[in-house]
Amino acid sequence: QAVYLALMIRRIILTQLGFLEVDDRDYYGNKRMELAGGLISLLFEDLFKRFNSELKKIADLTIPKPRAAQFDVVRHMRQDLISTSLIIAISSGNWVVKRFKMERKGVTQVLTRLSYISALGMMTRIASQFEKTRKVSGPRSLQPSQWGMLCPSDTPEGEACGLVKNLALMTHITVDVDEAPTARLLYNLGVEDVYMLSEIHSPLSYIVFLNGLVLGVVRDPRHLVSTLRLMRRHGYLNDFISVCTNRAHRTVYVSSDGGRFASWLLFLVFLMVVSAVSMVVLSENNTNSKNSFRRPYIIVSKGKPLVTSQHIEELKRGLRSFEDFLRAGLVEFLDVNEENDCFVALDEGNLTIDAKHINKPPKQLAKCSTIRKALNLKTTHLEIEPFTLLGVCAGLIPYPHHNQSPRNTYQCAMGKQAMGTIGYNQQQRIDTLMYLLVYPQAPLVKSRTIELINFEKLPAGQNAIIAVMSYSGYDIEDALVLNKASVDRGYGRCLVYRNQKCILKRYANQTFDKVMGPALDAETRQPIWRHKALDADGIVMPGVQVESKQILVNKACPLQTAVPSKDQAPSYQETPVSYRAPIPSTIEKVMVSSNNEESSLIKILLRQTRRPELGDKFSSRHGQKGVTGLIVPQADMPFNQDGICPDVIMNPHGYPSRMTVGKLLELMGSKAGAIEGKFHYGTAFGGDKVDDLSQVLTDHGYNYVGKDCLTSGITGESFEAYIYQGPVYYQKLKHMVVDKMHARARGPRAVLTRQPTEG
Incomplete structure (x- = not known):
């Protein structure tokens, strides 16, 4: 410790004298991650020592006194202390470690299953301990040492901006x-x-x-x-x-400590390795989760990657795994500090320069540019793929390198709110709230990330034909005009599932809650209106539509639960579980089970089918969000020479200031893909070239940039301008006007505006 202290003092003096630079406190090589295992072990250690100290206090007080019986340790143990405290900490998220005076809030969070991407994004999230209310730019800004370890786009807006980050695609801890x-x-x-x-x-x-x-x-x-x-x-x-x-x-x-970021590099790998190697890496990511970042890279020797085409063929045929590449010394993990010692080529183009100049005589080599000489002599590693610099959510965006950067950040937030599919078991689940899209589609323009995370198998959106034009005044400020026929055919239709619970308890005096049958009308002998949905057993029937204030479970509770009942039969009071929402729902299923406390549990899953209406929110994959402004009959919609009407009309003023060129490229790629019958790629820093997409369009008789000559559905005349039209992947977001609508007659008002108070 004395030596260490002396070294630190020496470094301070050298920095003061100007021989050394001040360390960057936000440098990621000096940061360590705290993950679930470490936090729980810290809490358990504190609870275990508290358990021992409490037992010791009781023993110290009891043993010196004269006793008739021997001191029984088990009787004086607080047996539920550790497990109860752990359950409270995990359920509330409040971590209190008294020995270290550590008090934190929000350590645990409930995993949201709003969509597949929201669950995946939450599992790669990293939260800083920095105070959110302080408006300091340093800890929030994008650090150069973050390259390849954390996603530069995926961070929330508002006070948590830059403090909550997400892992990049190939980062390990x-x-x-x-x-x-x-x-x-x-x-x-x-x-x-x-x-x-x-x-x-x-x-x-x-x-x-x-x-x-x-x-x-x-x-x-x-x-x-x-x-x-x-x-x-x-x-x-x-x-x-x-x-x-x-x-x-x-x-x-x-x-060799935990909590560092590390990534892998090839000692030069080819692009074909990517899909297979990346898939192995992603699956590996869940097993080693303790404390610091790392990332894989291909190793380069003498200007050439150690991974050859033969290795790639073996990988494709399944003869090699990612572990084999590690063991053979072809790929290795580097952390943030070790990356400073390495010279990493971003793609094979840089390595081609190496191979071109490596065998030249010294005189010719001296004529090469300084950069080429540096590459020639110093390239140590090769990135497996540039798109792995982005995270899971940013990887879904087609052509993100053609968008203004805040738009990619907005899409990372909205992609987590998009409805789709949450898993193959979604029809068996009874969640508190579940949004499902009725007919989700895989995007026509996809990326390598989409394939790696299997987003195309659990998608969250639909390919809509959009026309970029002004139509009425109802499309200003990003509002969308929808085709009524498309909505009728199921565009943007979603299912909203909610559940309601009913617990039937058993009490100390041997009485218990019971379910009564439906009450019958005296004249018609039919169930009364409130009990209309009930089956003969008093529980609602699956497949029945229920309206507001109708009964779901006709439950009755005993009036006396504490006093032991005498010979007379217990009297009951009706405490039914009723449906409260203003919009009718359909009963999807009813589950009856029992739990540990000798009580029965009835869960009812309710379903609402919703079609898009005015005010519902939609978004493309480029941060272009908007609400539905108008739903127009198909007869009034414009159409092209093939008779195709757009599903969505979008105002062109949404493009110039937002600079989302990636959306224009996605439209071209989707249109070319629909004509050819194949998927196109819009992977970051790559993807299909614009010239190739234009060539496909012209070969099939379309305009080379994707514009069409449209005819007005109202006047029957052709428009004077060519209209940009084609498929774009649109997401329906969870924000629907039905859930936001709020009205009341009388009540409190705000003093300043004299409007009803919020909420």
Whole structure:
């Protein structure tokens, strides 16, 4: 500790004198993640020590006193202390560790199953401990060290902006590795023990740190670092141990602790590897979740990737797995600190430069540009794929590199609110609230990320034919005009599922709640209106439509529950469970079960089918959100020479200021794909080229940019301008006007505006 303190003081003095630069407190190499295992173990340790101390207090008070019987430890234990406290902490999200004076709120959150993407996005979320109310730009800004580890687009708006982030596609979080074997290996490789030295600082030596602690001094740091990396690539060291040097501090840092970001790089990989390798990586991501980031890269040697076309063929045929690439030393994980020691090529184009110049004689090599020489001599790794810099939500956007960056951020938030499918078991679930799209479709323009996360199997949206034109005044400010015939055929139709519970309890005096049959009308002998939906057993029938104030379960409770009942029969009071919503619902299913407390549970799943109406919110995948402004009969909609009417009309003023060129490219790609009968790709930093899409359109007799000559459905005349028309993937968001509508007769008003108070 004295040596460490001295080193820190020396570094402060050198910084003050101007020899060293001040460290960046927001640098991601210095950050560590706290994950579920570590937080629960910390809480358990605190509770276990509290449990022991309470038992010790009782024993100290009881044992010295004279007793008739022997002291029974089990009788004095608070047996439910640990489990009850853990349950309270996890259910409330409030983490209270008294020994460390740690009090945090919102540590646990309920996983929302609004859509497949919202669940996936929530599982890759990272929350900073920084205070949200403070308006400081430093911790919120995009850090260069975040490259490839955290998604640059996926962060919420508002006070949590920049503090809540999401993992990039290939990021892993390291787990703790035992320090002792690593320390022994370092001593064997020539590190001199710090306790044996008379002088730490010498011109030729570097100080070696292991997980932040001073281990010793090494005379040949380059040999030490290269040997450790070679051993890691050949499987003699753990994949997640990182080694890096800092020439300014004259130190070698070896890290084996958890909570670092790490990513993998190929010692040069080809693009074909991507789909297979990435899939393995994503599935791996759930197993090792402890504390720090890492990422895989392909290894490059002498300007050439170690992964060859033969390796890729073996990968495609299933003869190799991602683990085989790691063991063979073709791919390795790097964390943020070690990336500073590496020269990473973004794509194979940079490596082609290497291969072109590597065998040239020195005179010709000297004529090459400085950048090419640097690449030639120093390229150590290759990115597996540039699109893996983005996260799960941003990866769904087609052509995101053609959009203004805030639009991608907006889509990351709205993609989580889009209705679709939540899983193959969605018809078996009884959730509190579940939104499902009736006819979800896979997007015509997709990305490699969509394939990797299986979004096309659980989609959340529909391909709508949109026309970019002004139609009436009801499309201003991003409002959409919908085709009534499309809505009738099922465009944007959704199902809203809610559940209602009824618990039938058993009481101490042997009485219990019971379900009564429906009450009958005296004249007609039919169930009264409130009991119209009930079956003979007093529980609502599946498939029946219920209206507001109708009874779902005709429950009755005993009046006396505490006092033991005498010979007379107990008297009951009706406490029925009724349907309260203003809009009628259909009973999907009824589940009757029992729980641990000798009570029965009845769950009723209610279904509403909703079609789009004025005020419902829609959004494209480019952050272009808008509400429905008008629903027009198909006879009044414009049509092209093939008789195709658009499903949606969008105002063209939504494009210039938003600069969402990606949406225009998506329309061209979708149109070309629909004509050809194939999917096109709009993957980030790549995707199908505009020239190729234009060629497909012209080959099939369409305008090369996707414009059509439309005829007005009202006047029957052709428009004077060509209209941009084609399919675009639109998402229906959960914000529907039925849920927002609120009205009342009398009540409190705001003083300033004299309007009814909010809510």
